[in-house]
Amino acid sequence: MAAPVPLDRLPPTTTAYVIATAILAGVTGYFIGQGSSLHLFKEKQGWPNGYDVKVHRDSSDEEFEEESEAEDSEDEGNGEELADFKENAEEVKLVLVVRTDLGMTKGKIAAQASHATLACYKYFITHAPDSPILRQWERMGQAKIALQIKGEDELLTLQAQAMSLGLCARVIQDAGRTQIASGSRTVLGILGPKSVVDGVTGHLKLL
Template sequence: MRSEQRVEARSALKYISAPHKLYQTSSFQHLPHTPTTNMAELDRIPPSTTTYVIATAIIAGVSGYFLGQGASLGLFSSKEKEGWPNSYNVKVHRGSSDEEDETEEEEESEEEEGDGSELANFENNNEEVKLVLVVRTDLGMTKGKIAAQCSHATLACYKYLVANPSSSTILRRWERQGQAKIALQTKSEEEMELLQAQAISLGLCARVIQDAGRTQIASGSRTVLGVLGPKSVVDNVTGHLKLL
């Protein structure tokens, strides 16, 4: 009897001295196991294709923005580009069709004389005023030469109208309307002379440029005819010509 009481006392002391063991064995051993996701496993999951696409788009957009800002500020411009057009630092490449000998003198052209008596004022004509530049293609002029001769013809027409106040109205209209200009072609000096005669007979400003002959063509060659006046009147003279 006493031995049984001693066994029970020892068992009670064992439970009292180690309650945590009783708690573990009596409570958690019978709970169902719930699966959980480890954070380390989440870190190992590779990014999806959508994530790559979104990241690439963001990087491209940010890079494009900053590149555009840098270009607008001139950070990527070369030194030669910075000098244009203020310094006119233009290089002529060897072998180009517009290359000229640097030792040649400045090009000069001559204008025909006139008193302006042939000019009409076109007071009753409210059409657009334009300037037609008729260029001879049989002379074989380069693009640069043609541009220079057309500039001479434009200035010749302007100066001729300024020097004759009776036709100042047509000149002011041309300036006010934006100075419309068009370049056409002719293949012979004879046709150019005929066009000039027709323009003069209609009261138009018609000026022919004669080259000084210091660069490409013979001296005294007639290169460009400038005709300025109301559109319909000018078209009566040059309407059949082809564009340059």
């Protein structure tokens, strides 16, 4: 009797492919993990998680070092000028008034405006941590707007006007290690009820 003719081999099923892929991935992961633990792979330096991030051309390491030394120029304030605005029911906002006559780059402006934002916040936290103005600003999204001004004298005039109305008004001075002269007043931050702040800065143009 003749031997039976073998049937054609059946193709692998989807389940077989999934199992084979899982086994391959597991083995590969194991060896990669062993290699990493033995420091066989060179890690990229400078940024967390090894990402190779390119710094914007308007920025530099020197500038970032310098930015950390910018200071609030009115540290002698004691918070007595701050009004509580207890009956305020309108939006609270932070206006950042930026000097355009200094020729600051966009990165520089962003850093100085950040300093002004923190200066206003820290001033409230230090002198009036329970201020309803601060709490309302925090709850409603921390509204911010950037405006422009052309000189230091007008900047200081606006600060004095804002403080006389009970607003938080902080000026930032630059350390002067890169683009501009040491002690230059770069940005004024004003935090308070929208209508009161607009009474001081409403005539200024958007940055």
